[in-house]
Amino acid sequence: MFSFARNCFKYRSTYFRRDASNQNMLSINSFCQKFPDPNHPFGKNPHQTRKFGPFLFQINTNHSQLPVSFAPFYSHYSTKAPSRSYRRRVRKRLLKASMPTLDQAQFQLALSQLPPRFTPQELCNVITHQNDPLVCLELFHWASQQPRFRHDESTFHVTIKKLGAANMYQEMDDIVNQLLAVPFIGSEALFNTVIYYFTQARRLTRAVHVFKHMKSPRNLNSCFRPSLRTYNILFAAFLGRGNNSYINHVYMETLRCLFRQMVNDGIKPDIFSLNTMIKGYVLSLHVNDALRIFHQLGVIYDCQPNALTYDCLIHGLCAQGRTNNGKELCYEMKSKGFVPSSKSYNSLVSSLALGGEIEEAVNYLWEMTDKQRSVDFITYRTVLDEICRRGTIQEGMRFLQELQEKDLVDGYAYRKLLYVLEDDYGNSVSNVGIQ
Structure with a gap:
C-alpha cells in the first residue's frame, strides 16, 4: 500500500488505464470519506473522516472495488549509490554541455578569405591565422568535402598542431586516422608532432602505433623515417611515467629496446638520449648499468657528460649507500666546473650522515648553502x-x-x-x- 501511495505521489496526477472512461474513475476524496483517519486528533470519532488537500488523485476501479487503506504521503529519497551506467550518462551529458560551440561568424569570415579554387597552401595559411581550434577543425572538414581538393602534409600538420595545443586529443586522433589512411603523405616533422601530442595526452599506445607506421617497410624510401628527435620524444615519454621503481623497471625494458633499435638503425645518440638511459637505469635501481653507459660516453658515443649526468649518478649511488663513489663523482663534477644540484647535495649529505661521517656531512651542508642550493x-x-x-x-x-x-x-x-x-x-x- 505504501508503494502505491508513493507511485501516486510520483505522478501527481492520475493512476489510470488509457481506455478507462470517466465514469469508471473514482475520486480519492469520495473514496476515503468512508474511512476514519487514525492520526487525526479526532480519530476516535468514527464520524470524523480524513479530508485531502489540493491534490486530487484518481484511481482506476476496473480491476478492484475493494477498499484500500492509504498511508500518508511522504517523500523518500534513495540512499543507494547511482549505478555506473547512470554516472557515465551524466558525465557524457556534462561533457557535451561544457563543449564549446562553433563560432559561425568566425567560420564564415575564414571561408571568405579563401579563393574559389584554393590550394592546400592557401588553406594552410588561413588555418594558421585562426585562434579558435573549432574553426580550424571545421575548415579542415569543409575542405575535405570540396571537389578537386586533396589535403597535403601542410594542412594535416597545421590542423594537428592547433588541436593538440588545445588539448582536443579525440578530434586530433580522428585527423591522424585520416592521415595514416593516405599513403605517402607525411613528413618527419609531422609525425614527430603527432607522437609528441600523443605522449602529452598519455596515449603511449597511439604514439607507438605512429612510430611503427614511420618504420613500416613500405616507407623505406620515404622522407619520414624515425630520427633522433623521434626517439628522444619516446624516451622522455616512457621515462616520465613516475618515480615508482617498479613502473620504471617495467618501462626500462622498452627503453632498452628502443635504444638498441636506434643504434641498429645507424642513428647516433646524443647526450639527451644517453642521460635518459642513465636516469632510467638509476630509477629502476640498475646503477651498475648506468655507470656502464657513463664510462662509454666518450669512448663509444663521443659525448661528454653534463651536470644532469653527474646528478643522476650521485643520487643513485647515495640512494644505494655507495657514498664513496658518490663523493668521487661529486669531486669530478666540481673539477669540470659543474655545480651539483640540490638533489645531489641532499642525497650526499644524508648518505654521509647515515654512514656516521657527521663532520663531512655538515661540511657538505655548509657548502651547499654557500652554493645557493636549497636544503x-x-x-x-x-x-x-x-x-x-x-x-x-x-x-x-x-x-x-x-x-x-x-x-x-x-x-x-x-x-x-x-x-x-x-x-x-x-x-x-x-x-x-x-x-
Missing part, C-alpha cells in the same frame, strides 16, 4: 638525528641554534625540528640550555 627538511632532520644519536643532545641543540643564526631555517622549521627532538629524547631536550 630540504629531511636532510636537516637526518643530520640532526645522527648528531644526537652518535654524539650528545647538546651538540644537536648547538647545531640547531647555528641553523637559526645563519637564517637557514625559519621559525616554523625550527619549531618542527625542536618537536622532533622532544619526541625522540623526551625531557632531555628541555633540560639542555641553549647558550
Whole structure:
C-alpha cells in the first residue's frame, strides 16, 4: 500500500488505464470519506473522516472495488549509490554541455578569405591565422568535402598542431586516422608532432602505433623515417611515467629496446638520449648499468657528460649507500666546473650522515648553502638525528641554534625540528640550555 501511495505521489496526477472512461474513475476524496483517519486528533470519532488537500488523485476501479487503506504521503529519497551506467550518462551529458560551440561568424569570415579554387597552401595559411581550434577543425572538414581538393602534409600538420595545443586529443586522433589512411603523405616533422601530442595526452599506445607506421617497410624510401628527435620524444615519454621503481623497471625494458633499435638503425645518440638511459637505469635501481653507459660516453658515443649526468649518478649511488663513489663523482663534477644540484647535495649529505661521517656531512651542508642550493627538511632532520644519536643532545641543540643564526631555517622549521627532538629524547631536550 505504501508503494502505491508513493507511485501516486510520483505522478501527481492520475493512476489510470488509457481506455478507462470517466465514469469508471473514482475520486480519492469520495473514496476515503468512508474511512476514519487514525492520526487525526479526532480519530476516535468514527464520524470524523480524513479530508485531502489540493491534490486530487484518481484511481482506476476496473480491476478492484475493494477498499484500500492509504498511508500518508511522504517523500523518500534513495540512499543507494547511482549505478555506473547512470554516472557515465551524466558525465557524457556534462561533457557535451561544457563543449564549446562553433563560432559561425568566425567560420564564415575564414571561408571568405579563401579563393574559389584554393590550394592546400592557401588553406594552410588561413588555418594558421585562426585562434579558435573549432574553426580550424571545421575548415579542415569543409575542405575535405570540396571537389578537386586533396589535403597535403601542410594542412594535416597545421590542423594537428592547433588541436593538440588545445588539448582536443579525440578530434586530433580522428585527423591522424585520416592521415595514416593516405599513403605517402607525411613528413618527419609531422609525425614527430603527432607522437609528441600523443605522449602529452598519455596515449603511449597511439604514439607507438605512429612510430611503427614511420618504420613500416613500405616507407623505406620515404622522407619520414624515425630520427633522433623521434626517439628522444619516446624516451622522455616512457621515462616520465613516475618515480615508482617498479613502473620504471617495467618501462626500462622498452627503453632498452628502443635504444638498441636506434643504434641498429645507424642513428647516433646524443647526450639527451644517453642521460635518459642513465636516469632510467638509476630509477629502476640498475646503477651498475648506468655507470656502464657513463664510462662509454666518450669512448663509444663521443659525448661528454653534463651536470644532469653527474646528478643522476650521485643520487643513485647515495640512494644505494655507495657514498664513496658518490663523493668521487661529486669531486669530478666540481673539477669540470659543474655545480651539483640540490638533489645531489641532499642525497650526499644524508648518505654521509647515515654512514656516521657527521663532520663531512655538515661540511657538505655548509657548502651547499654557500652554493645557493636549497636544503630540504629531511636532510636537516637526518643530520640532526645522527648528531644526537652518535654524539650528545647538546651538540644537536648547538647545531640547531647555528641553523637559526645563519637564517637557514625559519621559525616554523625550527619549531618542527625542536618537536622532533622532544619526541625522540623526551625531557632531555628541555633540560639542555641553549647558550
